[in-house]
Amino acid sequence: MSTGFHPLTIAEVRRETADAVSIRFDVPDALKPLFTFRPGQHLTLRADLEGQDVRRNYSVCVAPQEGELRVAIKRVAGGLFSGFANEALKPGMVMEVMPPHGAFTWAFDPQAANRYVGFAGGSGITPVLSLLKSALLAEPKSRFTLLYGNRDTASIIFLEELAGLKDRFIDRLSILHFLEDEEEEVELFNGRLDRAKCAELLERVVSVADIAAFFVCGPGPMMDAVEQSLLERGVARDKVLLERFTADRPDAAQAAATAARAAEAAGAKVTLVLDGRRRSISFDPALGNILENARAAGVPAPYACKAGVCATCRGKLVSGKVEMGANYGLTAAEVEAGYILTCQSVPVGADVVVDYDA
Ligand code: FES
Incomplete structure (x- = not known):
């Protein structure tokens, strides 16, 4: 990994929801080899805000096959960088960006006929979307099931894009949405992805034995619930890939x-x-x-x-x-x-x- 920051011009700022944007960067030809990414990886962005050197990691939300470099940034309460990104970033501005890195990724193989499952919560969809699209684009015989938890419909990032992908890959992509604050007719889809819900899903919806890899990203409690439920059902630890955005403060x-x-x-x-x-x-x-x-x-x-x-x-x-x-x-x-x-x-x-x- 190259450790330095490079100035990249913002080509596009797209509003994804009321509190999330995606940012597309222009990558000059000379930097293209350095900014080649693997699905699910992230970029470190740097800015001087309120007199501080502020750095944050944001995951790519695109597949390498899409030919663009784009990250998604959700505003978090009191978040210095995410607030700045959601309010102030405009096309033409230059940001300091570190080349892609991160181990939440998978080497997709065009010959493979695999099944993958993604568990995403809120903005945790970002790297999972990158992996999902890569799986479908790189492996024509593979299937992907996405289990995606959100507060309500308005807060679902990439809702339209996911619907488009579902139409495009109708036989190979399944998407199940779980909403905490909205009542669906089918009880299974109501509420958060907690331990009980995960256990139920693994019982009724996902046959764990057939799955090549589980990609998990979201709030800590959701990730813990998914991880525990998978391990309890005998899934090998190396099949469970986790991407955490935050950690608890040490006691x-x-x-x-x-x-x-x-x-x-x-x-x-x-x-x-x-x-x-x-x-x-x-x-x-x-x-x-x-x-x-x-x-x-x-x-x-x-x-x-x-x-x-x-x-x-x-x-x-x-x-x-x-x-x-x-x-x-x-x-x-x-x-x-x-x-x-x-x-x-x-x-x-x-x-x-x-x-x-x-
Ligand atoms: S700076 Fe993030 S793990 Fe050390």
Whole structure:
């Protein structure tokens, strides 16, 4: 992954619902290789707002086959960036954008005849839509079922596009909407995607044994309910792909444990490799983690959420040991391969080497 930001011009701002827009970027030819994305990945956008360097990750809502780069941004209550995006962004404006990254993706194969299921809640539809369209476009023999939860009809992002896709892929796409605040005739479609509803769906609607992958993105409680229900029904963990947008704040005990680990690492030598350059620093526990130490030393290590969710700060631990706090952003395979979230990691012992280019 290239770690730098690149200025991209906004080609289009499309209002999707009263509180969500999608943004299409112009990608100049010279940057096209860098901005080639896999379905379900996200971009980190950066802006200076109210005197702060604000960074947020937004998922692509298109398939690579569609030939455009577009993300969706839903306004969240009090959200500095999402409010700015929904009110102020206009075509012609230039934004700082980091190339696509993220492991919530799938290598679709034109020969495959698979079944996929997407569970989406609210703006969690964004990466799921990218995966859904990619599955249908890339694999002519595959099918996709989307289970999509929202408050009410007016808040459904991509409602029309989904209806169009359903017409286009009539034999291969099923979409079931679940609404919390509107009464449908069929009781199954009323209410939120909680544990009981998921269990019922897996009993009545989805035959889990036939599914190649489940793509899950939405509010935390919904994702937990879906994940637990799938695992309970014996679905293998590696078939359940999760994309979290937010994490709970660590509680006081966790925060104290992290601070204690950081204190033990005082003065430890940490070597950072970024854009081919090596730099060694002495770990300062007051800064909390490897990412903050890197940035304080002038190493422009990438980041967005600083909460263990987005994996923008990912680096490969090529020697030494670290302890990592929250990890919502790396897959088990990435952890196995030695990747760490530097915003959550403190060195254990000396001679830690972290490669951001790997
Ligand atoms: S900055 Fe998002 S996981 Fe570290």
